[in-house]
Each structure stands twice: as C-alpha cells, then as structure tokens.
Amino acid sequence: AQSVTQPDIHITVSEGASLELRCNYSYGATPYLFWYVQSPGQGLQLLLKYFSGDTLVQGIKGFEAEFKRSQSSFNLRKPSVHWSDAAEYFCAVGLIQGAQKLVFGQGTRLTINP
Amino acid sequence: DVKVTQSSRYLVKRTGEKVFLECVQDMDHENMFWYRQDPGLGLRLIYFSYDVKMKEKGDIPEGYSVSREKKERFSLILESASTNQTSMYLCASSPRLIEAFFGQGTRLTVV
Numbered sequence: 458a459q460s461v462t463q464p465d466i467h468i469t470v471s472e473g474a475s476l477e478l479r480c481n482y483s484y485g486a487t488p489y490l491f492w493y494v495q496s497p498g499q500g501l502q503l504l505l506k507y508f509s510g511d512t513l514v515q516g517i518k519g520f521e522a523e524f525k526r527s528q529s530s531f532n533l534r535k536p537s538v539h540w541s542d543a544a545e546y547f548c549a550v551g552l553i554q555g556a557q558k559l560v561f562g563q564g565t566r567l568t569i570n571p
Numbered sequence: 572d573v574k575v576t577q578s579s580r581y582l583v584k585r586t587g588e589k590v591f592l593e594c595v596q597d598m599d600h601e602n603m604f605w606y607r608q609d610p611g612l613g614l615r616l617i618y619f620s621y622d623v624k625m626k627e628k629g630d631i632p633e634g635y636s637v638s639r640e641k642k643e644r645f646s647l648i649l650e651s652a653s654t655n656q657t658s659m660y661l662c663a664s665s666p667r668l669i670e671a672f673f674g675q676g677t678r679l680t681v682v
Contacts, residue, residue, distance in 0.1 A: 466611065491670075500575075500661060500673035501614075547613060549671075557602060557621065558629070559663075559671055561614040 459484045461550050463562035471570045472540055478533040478565050480548030489551030490531040491559070492522055496544045504546075507531065518542070543569045574598075577662050577674040584681050590649040592677050594662030601667060603645035605629075605637065608659040608676070620645055652681045 460483045470476055482488060489508050493501040505516025512524040522533045531548060548562040578593035596603065602621050606614040616629030618637040626637050634656060638646045645664075649656055657680050665671040 461613075463613075493673075498676075500675045501663075501671075502673075503670055506670060557665075557667065558604065558616060558619055558627075559665075560616070561606075563611060563613040 459488075459550060459552055459560050461548055461560055461562035463546075463548055463565050465565050466563065467566045467568065469568040469570060470538055473537050476533075476535045476538045476542070476567070478546050478548075478567070480531045480533065480562060482529050482531065482548075482550045484529075484550055484552070487526065489553060490522075490524060491549040491551065492516065492520070492531070492533050493547045493549060494518075494544050495547065495564075501547065504533070538567075538569055540569045540571065543567055575662055575664055575672050575674040577660075577677050579677050580675060582677060582679045584649075584652050584679065586653060586681055588649075588652045588681075590652050590679070590681075592647040592649075592660055592662075592679070594645045594647070594664075594674055595643050596645075596664035596672070597643065598664065598666070598672070599642065600664040600672075601642075602665045602671075603639065604663040604665075604671065605635075605645065605647045606661045606663065607631065608661055614661060617647065649679075652679075654681050657681045 462481045491506045492504040545564045545566045549559045575596045604619040605617045620626045620639045636648045660677045662674040663671040
C-alpha cells in the first residue's frame with residue numbers, strides 16, 4: 458500500500474539556522490510529490506510540488522525540496538529559518554494511477570527558538 | 572484565487588446527533604476530498620469525489636457518508652456522531668491532482 462513517512466514528529470531549531478525536514482514514500486511508480494504548511498488554526502497551504510524534470514524544486518517562502526528516486530525521498534530545506542516558519546509541515550504523495558488522491562504523512566511540527 | 576469555504580470553523584454537537592459539514596469551492600474543480608486531522612496521525616482521507624454524484628471511500632469511511640449533488644459542493648455527514656469523531660475536518664478540491672486547495676477546517680467537538 459502507498460504510504461508517506463515523516464520520521465520527525467517535532468523539530469526545534471534556532472532562528473537563522475538551516476532546516477531539513479525528511480519525507481520518505483512508498484509507491485510503485487514516480488508519484489507527484491507535495492509539501493504543505495499549516496499555521497495554527499489554519500488550513501493547509503502549498504509550499505512546493507514535484508511532478509517531473511529537475512529534481513530540485515523551489516517553493517514559496519524560501520523553501521526548496523529535492524527528489525531522490527534512489528532513496529524514495531523528498532526532503533524539504535530552508536537555509537535560514539525565520540520565527541514565522543513555526544508551523545506544521547506535511548509531505549504528501551499524489552496517486553495518479555486509479556483513483557486520484559493525496560496521501561499525507563504524519564506531519565512535522567517545527568518550533569523556532571529566538 | 573481559489574477559494575474553498577467550509578461552512579463552520581467550530582461546531583459542538585451531542586452524541587447521536589446527525590451532523591452535516593459543508594464545503595464549497597469556486598473553481599470548477601473535478602475532485603473534492605474530506606480529510607480528518609488528528610495529532611500524530613496527519614491527515615487521513617475519509618471520502619473523495621471525482622464528479623457530481625460520484626464518491627469513493629477513503630481510508631477511514633466508517634461512520635461517515637458524503638453527498639455531491641452539485642460540482643461545487645461536497646458535504647460530509649456523520650450519521651450518528653460519537654465522541655471518537657471529535658477532530659479537525661479539512662475539505663480540499665483539486666483539478667486532477669495538479670494541486671489540492673484546502674479550506675480553513677472545521678473543528679468538531681462531540682460531547
């Protein structure tokens with residue numbers, strides 16, 4: 458069965474430090490890949506997406522992610538975090554064979570220390 | 572901008588009540604989804620629909636049903652609310668999975 462794993466439930470980094478959030482997926486073909494962010498009390502906002510082509514994709518708010526087929530990973534990075542990046546981050550796989558739907562990981566809560 | 576509107580931000584219902592959660596999108600998207608969000612479990616798909624009057628079960632459909640009579644509206648129904656259905660419910664729409672757009676969510680408490 459298709460699945461998405463975010464190994465880190467909670468990460469704390471200092472403001473200005475670099476960030477990497479991990480995401481691994483299990484799927485029989487190359488999927489569509491997404492990262493979403495959820496601020497407290499809000500819905501989900503798309504940060505970036507990968508469909509094909511260049512494996513390093515740029516998103517909004519200074520985020521980027523790299524697709525590594527050999528590792529079945531799609532890790533999210535930011536060189537320098539800001540206090541406003543504190544939120545929950547979700548990785549998702551878009552299943553395009555059969556019924557189209559998104560499968561989400563468990564989420565990673567990011568806390569920023571001043 | 573795409574807008575997905577959920578009818579309520581907060582709801583409190585009693586055990587055994589029939590509960591309706593409404594979702595409307597304004598971009599003529601084919602696909603609509605209902606997710607449930609619980610801490611540590613991420614988003615779990617309850618039901619989805621890829622066309623009017625069409626519906627498909629997701630991963631956790633038990634205790635829920637849906638209705639899609641018009642393309643822009645997708646309703647989630649809790650036939651007989653129970654306390655274990657206390658959760659955040661998120662509606663989303665997408666044009667063939669290019670990108671899913673989410674509503675603000677409805678936080679439902681069943682007492």
